[in-house]
Amino acid sequence: MKRGQTTARAGLCLRDAPKVGNIIDALKYGTQLEVLSQETWLKVKTENGQIGYVLADYVELSELKAVAIEPGNTAQHTQIMTYHPKTSRIQGQPIRIDRQFEHVIEWLEEKLQQHDISMWVTSSLREPGKAVSAAVVNPATLSNHFIGHAIDINLFTENQWFNSSKLNRLNIKDDSLQTSLTPSDEERVRRFLHDVVYASSASKIQTTLRWGGNFSPSDPVHIDDGLNIWDNAKYYAKLRQIWPEYVL
Numbered sequence: 001m002k003r004g005q006t007t008a009r010a011g012l013c014l015r016d017a018p019k020v021g022n023i024i025d026a027l028k029y030g031t032q033l034e035v036l037s038q039e040t041w042l043k044v045k046t047e048n049g050q051i052g053y054v055l056a057d058y059v060e061l062s063e064l065k066a067v068a069i070e071p072g073n074t075a076q077h078t079q080i081m082t083y084h085p086k087t088s089r090i091q092g093q094p095i096r097i098d099r100q101f102e103h104v105i106e107w108l109e110e111k112l113q114q115h116d117i118s119m120w121v122t123s124s125l126r127e128p129g130k131a132v133s134a135a136v137v138n139p140a141t142l143s144n145h146f147i148g149h150a151i152d153i154n155l156f157t158e159n160q161w162f163n164s165s166k167l168n169r170l171n172i173k174d175d176s177l178q179t180s181l182t183p184s185d186e187e188r189v190r191r192f193l194h195d196v197v198y199a200s201s202a203s204k205i206q207t208t209l210r211w212g213g214n215f216s217p218s219d220p221v222h223i224d225d226g227l228n229i230w231d232n233a234k235y236y237a238k239l240r241q242i243w244p245e246y247v248l
C-alpha cells in the first residue's frame, strides 16, 4: 500500500473525478492519504474514508519511485520532498526542496564529509509573501527558496560555530588555499564554500551553485543553484506548480 501526505500550504482540492471533477473537500496541509492509483491525478482515500482525486504534484509519497530527469524538461518533475540526510553532517530544520534539487544537497553532504565540517539548516522551501506575475518575474525579488532550490545554513565543527557574521568574514576566493594536512576549522569551512562556488559546475552535479556571501548585499548563510537567473522560464513554471494560488 502506498501512503502520502499533502504538501499544498493553502489546501488541496479533493475531487470526485480527475481534473474536472466536483470538489468534495479541501484537504489541509499534511493530510495523510492512502494512494489508490497513481497518475497525474492520484486516486486517494483519506483517513475518514473519503475517496477521490488530487493533483499528484501536491502529495509527497512515502514510497517514491526513482524519477528519470531528462535535461531540458521544465517543471514536469517538480515535486516538493523532504531530504533525509544520510549522515549527521546535516542537521537543523527539515529540508524541504524540489526533487530536482536533491542531488545538490547530496553533493553538499559529500563535500561536508570531505572537509570534515557540519551544516545546520535554518531554512529551505519558503512561501511567497505576495502574488507574482509572469510579466514581472524579477530574479532579484523572486527567491529560489520559493521553488525549493535554496537553503540557508550555518556551518559548524566540533569547536566552532560559523554563523552569518562569521561566514561573512571569510574570503573564499583566495586561491592560495592552505595545503596543510591538518587545516584549521576556519580553513575547512572556507574550502567547503570554495568548492560550493568554484567546483560545483565541473563536478558530477554539473550545476553552478551560488553562495550568498558573494551577493550584494551579502547573504552568507544562503546557497542556491541560481535557477531564477539561469532559467527564468523553468523557475516560473516551478513557481506556478508549487504555488498556483500566488501566480497571476
Ligand SMILES: [Zn+2]
Pocket: 145, 150, 151, 152, 221, 222, 223
Ligand atoms: Zn536564503
